[in-house]
Amino acid sequence: xxxxxxxxxxxxxxxxxxxxxxxxxxxxxxxxxxxxxxxxxxxxxxxxxxxxxxxxxxxxxxxxxxxxxxxxxxxxxxxxxxxxxxxxxx
Numbered sequence: 001x002x003x004x005x006x007x008x009x010x011x012x013x014x015x016x017x018x019x020x021x022x023x024x025x026x027x028x029x030x031x032x033x034x035x036x037x038x039x040x041x042x043x044x045x046x047x048x049x050x051x052x053x054x055x056x057x058x059x060x061x062x063x064x065x066x067x068x069x070x071x072x073x074x075x076x077x078x079x080x081x082x083x084x085x086x087x088x089x090x
Contacts, residue, residue, distance in 0.1 A: 031062075 035043075047057045068076050 043054055043057055043061075047054045050057065065080075
């Protein structure tokens with residue numbers, strides 16, 4: 001088991017290759033937004049493969065993206081936004 005340290009009020013513990021547990025974070029609000037149906041299906045496939053909920057997968061992706069943004073700043077975000085504008089999902 002390996003715990004990743006963060007400056008945020010939560011910790012991510014990697015239990016095995018396919019399991020990630022996010023603990024200590026108070027979930028007190030919702031985040032709702034629309035996505036392309038192909039992206040939704042891809043996230044659902046990942047969740048099924050990892051045996052986790054879609055919400056947990058999205059939360060993990062958002063946390064990872066947030067951490068990368070903190071490290072790389074605007075360059076990271078600009079690359080992602082550029083991909084959103086030109087990439088057609090499957």
